[in-house]
Amino acid sequence: MAANNSDSIQEELGEGGVGVKHEAEEEAEGAPSSAAQATATTMLPRSSSRPQLDLSGAAIHGTLEDRNPTILLPNQSDDISHLALDIGGSLIKLVYFSRHAELSTEDKRKISTKRRLGMFNGGRRSYPILGGRLHFVKFETGKLNECLDFISSKQLLRGVVSGVDSPSWRSGAQPDNIVIKATGGGAYKYADLFKERLGVSLEKEDEMDCLVSGANFLLKAIRHEAFTHMDGHKEYVQIDQNDLFPFLLVNVGSGVSIIKVDGHGKFQRVSGTNVGGGTYWGLGRLMTKCKSFDELLELSQRGDNSTIDMLVGDIYGGLDYSKIGLSASTIASSFGKTISENKELSDYRPEDISLSLLRMISYNIGQISYLNALRYGLKRIFFGGFFIRGHAYTMDTISFAVNFWSKGEAQAMFLRHEGFLGALGAFMSYEKHGLDDLRVHHLVERFPMGAPYVGGKIHGPPLGDLNAKISWMEKFVQKGTQIIAPVPMGVPATTGMGGFERPTSKGDILRSDASAALNVGVLHLVPTLDVFPLLEDPKTYEPNTIDLDQDEFKYWFKVLSDHLPDLVDKAVASEGGTDDAERRGDAFVHAFSAHLARLMEEPAAYGKFGLANLLELREECLREFQFVDAYISIKQRENEASLAVLPDLLMELDTMNEEARLLALIEGVLAANIFDWGSRACVELYHKGTIIEIYRMSRKKMQRPWRIDDFDMFKKRMLTDRKDQPYKRALLFVDNSGADVVLGMLPLARELLRHGTEVVLVANSLPALNDVTANELPEIIAEASKHCGILRKAAEAGGLLVDAMAGIQDDLKDAPESVPLMVVENGCGSPCIDFRQVSSELAAAAKDADLLILEGMGRALHTNLNARFKCDALKLAMVKNQRLAEKLFNGNIYDCICKFEPIS
Ligand SMILES: Nc1ncnc2c1ncn2[C@@H]1O[C@H](COP(=O)(O)OP(=O)(O)OP(=O)(O)O)[C@@H](O)[C@H]1O
Ligand SMILES: CC(C)(CO)[C@@H](O)C(=O)NCCC(=O)O
Numbered sequence: 001m002a003a004n005n006s007d008s009i010q011e012e013l014g015e016g017g018v019g020v021k022h023e024a025e026e027e028a029e030g031a032p033s034s035a036a037q038a039t040a041t042t043m044l045p046r047s048s049s050r051p052q053l054d055l056s057g058a059a060i061h062g063t064l065e066d067r068n069p070t071i072l073l074p075n076q077s078d079d080i081s082h083l084a085l086d087i088g089g090s091l092i093k094l095v096y097f098s099r100h101a102e103l104s105t106e107d108k109r110k111i112s113t114k115r116r117l118g119m120f121n122g123g124r125r126s127y128p129i130l131g132g133r134l135h136f137v138k139f140e141t142g143k144l145n146e147c148l149d150f151i152s153s154k155q156l157l158r159g160v161v162s163g164v165d166s167p168s169w170r171s172g173a174q175p176d177n178i179v180i181k182a183t184g185g186g187a188y189k190y191a192d193l194f195k196e197r198l199g200v201s202l203e204k205e206d207e208m209d210c211l212v213s214g215a216n217f218l219l220k221a222i223r224h225e226a227f228t229h230m231d232g233h234k235e236y237v238q239i240d241q242n243d244l245f246p247f248l249l250v251n252v253g254s255g256v257s258i259i260k261v262d263g264h265g266k267f268q269r270v271s272g273t274n275v276g277g278g279t280y281w282g283l284g285r286l287m288t289k290c291k292s293f294d295e296l297l298e299l300s301q302r303g304d305n306s307t308i309d310m311l312v313g314d315i316y317g318g319l320d321y322s323k324i325g326l327s328a329s330t331i332a333s334s335f336g337k338t339i340s341e342n343k344e345l346s347d348y349r350p351e352d353i354s355l356s357l358l359r360m361i362s363y364n365i366g367q368i369s370y371l372n373a374l375r376y377g378l379k380r381i382f383f384g385g386f387f388i389r390g391h392a393y394t395m396d397t398i399s400f401a402v403n404f405w406s407k408g409e410a411q412a413m414f415l416r417h418e419g420f421l422g423a424l425g426a427f428m429s430y431e432k433h434g435l436d437d438l439r440v441h442h443l444v445e446r447f448p449m450g451a452p453y454v455g456g457k458i459h460g461p462p463l464g465d466l467n468a469k470i471s472w473m474e475k476f477v478q479k480g481t482q483i484i485a486p487v488p489m490g491v492p493a494t495t496g497m498g499g500f501e502r503p504t505s506k507g508d509i510l511r512s513d514a515s516a517a518l519n520v521g522v523l524h525l526v527p528t529l530d531v532f533p534l535l536e537d538p539k540t541y542e543p544n545t546i547d548l549d550q551d552e553f554k555y556w557f558k559v560l561s562d563h564l565p566d567l568v569d570k571a572v573a574s575e576g577g578t579d580d581a582e583r584r585g586d587a588f589v590h591a592f593s594a595h596l597a598r599l600m601e602e603p604a605a606y607g608k609f610g611l612a613n614l615l616e617l618r619e620e621c622l623r624e625f626q627f628v629d630a631y632i633s634i635k636q637r638e639n640e641a642s643l644a645v646l647p648d649l650l651m652e653l654d655t656m657n658e659e660a661r662l663l664a665l666i667e668g669v670l671a672a673n674i675f676d677w678g679s680r681a682c683v684e685l686y687h688k689g690t691i692i693e694i695y696r697m698s699r700k701k702m703q704r705p706w707r708i709d710d711f712d713m714f715k716k717r718m719l720t721d722r723k724d725q726p727y728k729r730a731l732l733f734v735d736n737s738g739a740d741v742v743l744g745m746l747p748l749a750r751e752l753l754r755h756g757t758e759v760v761l762v763a764n765s766l767p768a769l770n771d772v773t774a775n776e777l778p779e780i781i782a783e784a785s786k787h788c789g790i791l792r793k794a795a796e797a798g799g800l801l802v803d804a805m806a807g808i809q810d811d812l813k814d815a816p817e818s819v820p821l822m823v824v825e826n827g828c829g830s831p832c833i834d835f836r837q838v839s840s841e842l843a844a845a846a847k848d849a850d851l852l853i854l855e856g857m858g859r860a861l862h863t864n865l866n867a868r869f870k871c872d873a874l875k876l877a878m879v880k881n882q883r884l885a886e887k888l889f890n891g892n893i894y895d896c897i898c899k900f901e902p903i904s
């Protein structure tokens with residue numbers, strides 16, 4: 001049985017440690033925030049392998065009294081290189097691409113690492129795709145002027161030049177040369193108006209072509225795009241690229257187009273129906289006097305269609321007509337009850353009318369789609385178009401019809417970017433932007449701060465700056481805008497005989513159109529991301545170890561909420577504790593809490609969401625309010641404190657024999673992993689002792705066997721089986737700053753170097769909690785090298801000492817004989833790692849690696865505990881969360897995990 005040392009850790013510190021000041025705190029007391037700032041400003045330029053946070057979050061405009069205030073999109077300083085439109089009978093859809101401001105990130109360390117990894121000269125792939133962001137916006141066709149204003153106020157035409165395929169979009173374009181791609185009937189109808197008002201020509205693209213290429217792009221490039229929706233339950237479907245075609249695409253716009261898709265560019269419009277979204281909205285408006293589509297949809301949620309529709313039971317005296325499979329509650333005739341002679345329109349409730357109408361039209365579309373699927377032997381039907389509106393009841397009705405008539409043979413699926421197929425397709429039709437080459441791993445979807453909030457329409461002039469964004473957040477708070485209930489999950493009961501009851505809606509307010517558009521997120525295109533080449537099977541790889549279901553989410557909601565006050569204190573202090581920082585801190589808390597609340601209501605609101613995504617969302621949210629590195633001063637003082645005792649530790653290790661030393665090293669990694677500011681239990685410990693005291697105590701308490709203890713197997717591999725065949729290259733995924741990396745991972749790296757193994761330290765590109773970043777490592781290593789020849793030689797050989805240590809030249813020819821120690825960034829800014837999207841630098845480093853060491857809870861437990869690799873893997877972590885320990889290992893907090901997975 002593995003030892004449980006949790007109580008004794010608390011005890012020991014409770015006695016010996018109380019009242020003892022944090023060692024480094026004392027040192028830092030003199031000038032706490034200025035030290036932090038000094039580092040912040042001398043930091044190397046930020047990595048661009050994950051984009052900077054999108055600053056295009058929405059902002060509120062108008063008076064506080066408005067129920068649906070207008071939402072403004074803040075300024076976009078980036079270049080706009082492409083813009084495409086789909087102008088339909090009801091709505092205008094606009095997709096535009098903004099390029100990241102290119103940061104120069106090629107510091108010396110990176111250049112020399114890249115050279116070593118063979119990333120230059122042939123080894124380096126050339127990226128035809130630009131990094132940037134795809135934005136999705138829509139307007140009512142009847143308010144075309146708002147769309148024109150939006151385009152000019154956001155300067156979307158700036159940089160778009162004549163000859164749209166020219167890559168030189170920055171050079172000054174003459175307005176009268178500008179050509180943009182457009183599809184939908186309005187591309188013809190309004191061409192002159194665009195020319196007149198904006199001076200642009202619309203290059204027309206075929207509407208069906210665009211729908212198909214938009215759908216194909218989404219199904220290929222977006223991981224969680226398609227989902228089923230049955231009985232109120234939403235489930236994302238994994239699309240197999242090799243088994244995608246043929247399928248039926250049903251676009252439900254004003255009218256409905258039904259297209260059989262056989263491949264890229266291979267399709268046929270096989271049918272359509274004039275009973276579509278325009279019919280629902282138009283008839284609904286006439287009959288209910290609703291002022292907006294959403295109002296009409298919202299009404300339906302409180303409706304009872306049995307007052308309008310003639311049911312089988314109405315005809316059969318309350319009985320089922322079971323012989324032909326019809327239950328009493330099945331609609332026999334939509335609107336059939338309104339034949340009653342003594343009733344006028346005003347005698348019916350608008351709610352009931354809206355529901356009957358919605359049901360009639362959705363059901364009809366489902367049925368016609370099924371018939372066409374049957375006609376061509378297709379099993380999969382994808383539904384798009386804005387009629388769907390992410391509305392649970394609409395989707396359930398369509399799914400019900402497809403499922404009922406096909407007897408479960410055919411499946412209805414919906415697309416998250418439902419209404420943007422045509423606009424995306426028009427966008428794709430630009431040549432040479434390289435987007436056809438985009439793969440799933442190049443795209444990161446982000447949900448800017450506006451996403452959880454509810455507002456009116458998205459349009460209007462741009463908002464200036466961060467300050468304006470914060471005011472927006474403050475306005476929301478003042479106004480007390482609560483997070484409004486999600487699209488209700490209809491839980492229609494069926495009798496199993498075709499009956500389909502009315503929706504039992506959860507909330508009574510429809511999530512507004514604006515926020516629904518925001519829920520689509522902003523797609524960040526990051527061409528430098530790659531799939532980690534050592535994943536055994538990228539197709540079946542799932543980073544998250546535990547499914548974030550409602551129950552699990554509730555738990556993490558509390559953990560993250562409880563942690564917020566402390567986090568924001570640190571964040572504000574890291575920015576000097578100024579009034580401005582305080583304001584940003586408040587805004588951050590509101591924004592992140594809003595995201596949490598939104599996800600609590602609907603865990604699938606932003607696509608399939610795991611714990612890794614949730615933890616990353618918090619970091620992104622900090623970055624959105626320009627908190628560059630909340631833990632910077634903690635990281636610094638812990639690094640210093642640990643570096644001070646490193647020489648003694650190394651000396652002690654060197655007195656041991658090889659076997660004892662290897663054990664001491666692994667023990668050291670596990671013990672030092674206790675320094676984790678993301679774990680509440682550990683943060684409490686930190687008040688009870690100095691870093692070194694805690695580290696020593698943590699080591700002393702180590703008792704084998706650990707909860708998972710493959711150490712002997714690892715030792716055998718290292719010291720017996722293949723002693724003369726050491727690992728060629730080890731990738732060490734490091735976790736926290738301070739003792740964790742300095743006293744844990746660095747000594748282990750040193751031992752591997754000693755065995756002749758090249759070591760690549762893999763660290764975060766962007767800060768997350770107190771994790772060490774790739775930018776910070778060279779300085780730490782340089783400091784450690786002062787006391788250790790092995791590290792120094794290896795670091796020199798790895799080109800690490802160029803910037804950090806004066807007097808040492810980066811001259812490869814004169815480099816001393818040693819295997820190199822290198823540092824690469826992982827492409828993430830999160831405490832977890834998703835191996836489907838890592839930096840190209842890491843992917844290159846992985847090519848020759850035969851050992852992976854994943855360290856820490858985020859990378860080895862929350863994610864990747866069950867991941868299988870093409871080479872040996874060692875997963876090391878201390879479990880610093882009681883629930884996780886119980887769930888994963890039937891264990892206890894502070895249990896240790898040493899999981900070795902050799903490939904043979
Ligand atoms: N805010 C909204 N205003 C108007 N209609 C909306 C709104 N939101 C959703 N809809 C629904 O979406 C439909 C329009 O969908 P979509 O934008 O896909 O079609 P369209 O391109 O305008 O039409 P078509 O392709 O037939 O020309 C409307 O008819 C209505 O049913
Ligand atoms: C006319 C279009 C293609 C315009 O988008 C669309 O509204 C539609 O497919 N209407 C249905 C027409 C029909 O096939 O009966």
Ligand SMILES: [Mn+2]
Pocket residue numbers: 086087088089184253254422
């Ligand atoms: Mn359309």
